[in-house]
Amino acid sequence: MNMLNSEKHASGHAKSVLAGVKNAVVTISGQRILQDISLEIEAEEIVTIVGPNGSGKTTLLRLLIGAIAPDQGDIVRSADLRIGYVPQKLHIDPTLPITVARFLQLPVSTPAEVVAQSLETAGVGHLEARQMANLSGGEFQRVMLARALLNNPHLLILDEATQGLDQAGSAAFYNRLALVRDQLGCAVLMVSHELHVVMAASDRVICLNGHVCCQGTPEHVSAAPEYLELFGPQAAGALAVYRHQHDHHHHHDLDGECLPHDHDPGAAHGADHGA
Amino acid sequence: MIMTPGQLMGQTMGLDDFFIRAIFAGLGLALATAPLGCLVVWRRMAFFGDATAHAAILGVALALAIDMPIFAGALIVALAMAILVSSLGGRGYASDTLLGVLAHSSLALGLVAVSFMTDIRVDLIGFLFGDILAVTRQDLLVIWLGGGLVSALVWWRWSAALTVTISPDLAQAAGLNPRREALRLNLALAVTVAIAIKVVGALLIAAMLVIPAAAARPLASTPERMALMASGLSVIAVIGGLNLAFTLDTPAGPTIVSCLTAMFLASSLLSASRR
Known part of the structure; x- marks a missing residue:
């Protein structure tokens, strides 16, 4: 798994590689989406x-x-x-009532202090009790950012x-x-x-x-x-x-x-x- | 024919017996439909519920043909439908088109198949509109086992299902398998349809799933409260609807659904007046 890491160390780089792909090829429904991709993300x-x-x-x-596996090549982590992940703007159906605080508790429950801290870090500490469906676009994305920060991510x-x-x-x-x-x-x-x-x-x-x-x-x-x-x-x-x-x-x-x-x-x- | 409580009174069955059994059958069903119905509404699966219910008529016909319990026949076809739809999902057909094709084909095939069975006097209306007043002790056992199973599954996977509903990508990033969660819900829906077909019938199953959830929506601020609220409204509708049907001498299943409709109207008016 740590192929890229060891290569880096061998070549004397001080920075550590967090994640990367090596010669990855991805084909989805017969279409070649990614062709021989290599990249790495450093701390x-x-x-x-x-x-x-x-x-x-x-x-x-x-x-x-x-979320998907490469047809060829390796994923390095x-x-x-x-990893904290902020997806493309997602749509929460208005028939689903959910507060910002509850949304940050999905799918695993997280201590309330951690939730509050993440919202604070993302600059939306005041939105905790609001309904997700009533947020503005900018507020929504910051809540998504707060959600991605819950596990104190490296990446x-x-x-x-x-x-x-x-x-x-x-x-x-x-x-x-x-x-x-x-x-x-x-x-x-x-x-x-x-x-x-x-x-x-x-x-x-x-x-x-x-x-x-x-x-x-x-x-x-x-x-x-x-x-x-x-x-x-x-x-x-x-x-x-x-x-x-x-x-x-x-x-x-x-x-x-x-x-x-x-x-x-x-x-x-x-x-x-x-x- | 759907029997009204008044007609049944004249029969040999004791009043307390069939009436209490009907109430318990309705409550057992509500146990499954209320929380599952919320997920159905949030995931926009209402048409899937409808389609599965229609398809189950084919199962009823098969069961009658080979002298199998109705519940088993309906369950087999509903499960087959759930698995088929889950595996075909996202393969080029718009899923509501696919559902429409499957649902109406199986409903039509079921009706045609039943017409060949000249030796059995089949009362299909009973399976379209249900016959909650004819529920036997054995039916009651099946309904409570099935309802309990579905309810347990839904509460066990609640957070996971909510996350998948909000965003499959977020769920994936949290280590959940969106396809598996969706399949679980489809299977739960199939079991619900199978136990409900005798109680409220194929045409009214979707009503029991969708209307309590829709009525609960304006009254709830979190997903859990909406599910509990839907359960409460379903219980009131079952007990109130059966009593009304008894007093007014009206068909039981449709009366229960009419009660739900009245609650939906009341909660919509309430939320409109609050704005």
Whole structure:
């Protein structure tokens, strides 16, 4: 199981690998979804997977949480790995009455203090007694985040967690996520369509289209030809527009104008992006 | 013909006997239908309940043909239906289309099969609308064993079933098997249909599942309270409905369901007036 781990140690890397896949191939109803994928997630890093619809992003996450098995290749997980999982926005039928506190007790009951603490960490401590069906989109997703934090995870996995939120809502969500990472020291692996916000908040970006097209820092990926081919030339600008006020390098906005900067370079961390 | 209590009075059976037996049959059924019905409503399985009940008519016909207990025949077909639907689910047919095909085909086949049995005078109306006043001691035993079994299964798997209902992915991430939980519920539903077919009949089984849950919804803030509330309403409807049927000389099963309907209207009006 710990194949990747031992390789890492042999090559002298200090960082520990929490989870990964090695040469994974996944075929669903005759269709090859993932082709020879290898990736690893290290402790405390924020990794984002971007890719067009049908590129296998969700399949890759499902592989990592163990919801599906690869047809070929291996899944690697460190011993006793605890995963917190935030699924795509889910729909709770309005015929099902359930409070936030009770929802966090499913399927196993958890001490009330732990529930309260998780809600607090996710920034929604005040919602405990509310009905799930009456939450706003942003509140709902933070409750989902709180739920994923219950087992004090080493690795948080989020699948399109901000789908349906407006830009301010998703920016606030990612801010909270960065705070949670700093507070709990967990790694974060997420999938998102929102290139600009999510890439800025990541340590590493993996561009997926059935296979890993390219990966690296957000700056590296947003300049990579494979990425530009998938998302079009505007996509490169997306990161630049988002980062321009935090980087010291001069970037061009979508109109090609050179933007002035008067910002502290220390603020270039994704966690500092305001809502 | 469905016998009304007044007609039965004229028969040899003692009043206390058949009336008390009818009440206990209704209560035994409510034991299973109330909590299971909540899950049926949340999981949008109401049509599945209906379809299984219709299919069970084929089982009744088979039982009559080979001189097997009605309960056994209905159980076999209902279980076959549950397993078939569980294994075919998500294979290209919209599940309500698939259910429609299975339900109406088996209902039609059952009716055609019964028409060939010229030597037996078969009262199919009794199996469509039930004949709770004709319940025997043996029936009562079957109903309470079946009802107890279903109730025990539902309460044992309650949290797991709730989690799967809210999100199969979340359930999977928590180490549950969504398909197995769904199969368990389908089997519980099949047993319920088999024990209910004699009491309320194929057409009214879905009513016993769905209406108490729907009536309880506006009165409850957690899933557990909704299930308990549905149980309470079912008990009131069984006792009240049978007494009404006795006083007004109306068919028993439909009178019970009419009581449930009145409760549904009352609770809907109550929740509308609170807004």
